Amino acid sequence: MSVAPGTVRDVDELVERVDAHDRVLGVVSRSEAVRNKWLHRVGVVVCRDARGRFLVHRRAERLSRFPGHYELGVGGAAGVGESYIEAAARELCEELGVRATVRPRFTFLKRAGLSPHWLGVCDAELRPESVVTDPREVAWHGWLTEPELRGAVREWTFTPDSREIFDRYCSS
Template sequence: MCVVDELVERVDARDRVLGVVSRREAVREGWLHRVAVVVCRDGQDRFLVHRRAEQLSRFPGHYEIGIGGAAAVGESYEAAAARELHEELGTSATVRLRFKFLNRSGLSPHWLGVCDAVLPEIVAPDPEEVAWHGWLTASELQRTRRRWTFTPDSQEILDRYLACRAA
């Protein structure tokens, strides 16, 4: 999602709420806030990868491993991820928080809650957000991430996600 003037919770280095600010202000000032992504898999354990639409303000045309966006005021990482899943892919699923980390790559620093969900193969991406999508095995994903241009946080999300699954 592009950065709009939505309200988010400004948080500290331990992910504790400090107050409510606009996301635009949080990004401009470099204040920590919460962002949620969902790593989507299908019944065959393939990963959903998508390319961001060219008209998006941040990382247009880049590939991503997660679907997500800023958590609204009072919204959990899981709820934000589920909402973004519905908005961007037109589907719903049970979303589970796997881990969170302080992400300093990308537009501004933020706490990133990484969730996952198993989806049906058929999704209906919002063309304003998603230019292309496909299902890749873990080995296909490892090969393509060396050839395709992914968003800065996708590399770290995937590395941490795969490590979490292996543990």
């Protein structure tokens, strides 16, 4: 989701509150879900190029959640009635300016981080030259091989989801 320069991302979008089995319980604002630690859905896409390198980016300093942290996935909260795939594809377009085929990989329940959530991890193959980042969202991006990413995950400050996404992605 893009915002005007100098502002932070709005966390009051509507999301579906879900249970431990990923069943919809109702509609709430995302800020309410986060504040009350209610489960909701987040769609993420792991981007790779034809050579198998992973796209890694550093979040802009102006963002309200995890400013300046590195991230493996591009994603965000799934809106009301939106699937994990749809949320991941929307965020891919908003944050990287790319439309691509997004394929589901796995879902898992994440209890740590900003708030508990179901994470739907997808992947997509991108051409590096097609990526046009939104500077309000992305401060830096680069393409890392799996060994380079393994080193970065140990040394850089990543978002809480990124390490687990990487471990699960490589073992799935």
